[in-house]
Amino acid sequence: MMIAIPDLFDAAGVSRLRAIIDAAEWVDGNVTSGHQSALAKRNEQLPEGSDAARQAGAMVLEALGRSPLFFAAALPLKVFPPLFNRYGEGQTFGTHVDNAIRIQRGTDFRIRSDLSMTVFLEPPEAYDGGELVVEDHFGVQRVKLPAGHAVLYPSSSLHHVTPVTRGVRVASFFWLQSMIRDDGDRRILFDLDQAVQRLTGELGGSDRSVIELTGVYHNLLRRWADA
Ligand SMILES: O=C(O)CCC(=O)C(=O)O
Numbered sequence: 001m002m003i004a005i006p007d008l009f010d011a012a013g014v015s016r017l018r019a020i021i022d023a024a025e026w027v028d029g030n031v032t033s034g035h036q037s038a039l040a041k042r043n044e045q046l047p048e049g050s051d052a053a054r055q056a057g058a059m060v061l062e063a064l065g066r067s068p069l070f071f072a073a074a075l076p077l078k079v080f081p082p083l084f085n086r087y088g089e090g091q092t093f094g095t096h097v098d099n100a101i102r103i104q105r106g107t108d109f110r111i112r113s114d115l116s117m118t119v120f121l122e123p124p125e126a127y128d129g130g131e132l133v134v135e136d137h138f139g140v141q142r143v144k145l146p147a148g149h150a151v152l153y154p155s156s157s158l159h160h161v162t163p164v165t166r167g168v169r170v171a172s173f174f175w176l177q178s179m180i181r182d183d184g185d186r187r188i189l190f191d192l193d194q195a196v197q198r199l200t201g202e203l204g205g206s207d208r209s210v211i212e213l214t215g216v217y218h219n220l221l222r223r224w225a226d227a
């Protein structure tokens, strides 16, 4: 399942984040790559664990914590500390699949990557190219969102970022382990959650059917979740 998470940051939030990362030192993006993606990757990143990455990463995690849509769609168990990348003119990230296991440098924190996320941090009209292209069984999705908006997509998908031909594309990207490993199971829970939310709005939280369906949601979660 691929889902856009709009308005993770408002304009002021994007500016605060950009002030931190734009002032920092960037390095060749291949420092975090596995062997296969190193062949495809042409971009720059903030060094993992640098002060700027940590400070800006904490802002991203805080924003995720404020988003009920992110929680419902991802059902996050462990989130990898957010990283930051930028692609200047001619830079690109060719087709690859994300590593299944990510280990935070210098620590024993590790996750299985179930979901990948890109938070767009540059207005789309400020650059050409730089689309995130995700292949799934229903076809190819091309994503380029306003600054402050994010997209969540299965880490199992083949994906790439098309070459930037004007301007600079800046983003935060990271992976997470979900309480629900299987994408199809997670989707069922998401659909049920959204329907229950709508029904709650229409009928109120003390309606008997709403209570029963909320029970079904939690009982499926109890059955399927790693916690
Ligand atoms: O820049 C992006 O939107 C995606 C980056 C990516 O796919 C990766 O770092 O594995």
Ligand SMILES: [Fe+2]
Residues within 6 Å of the ligand: 096, 097, 098, 116, 159
């Ligand atoms: Fe990737």
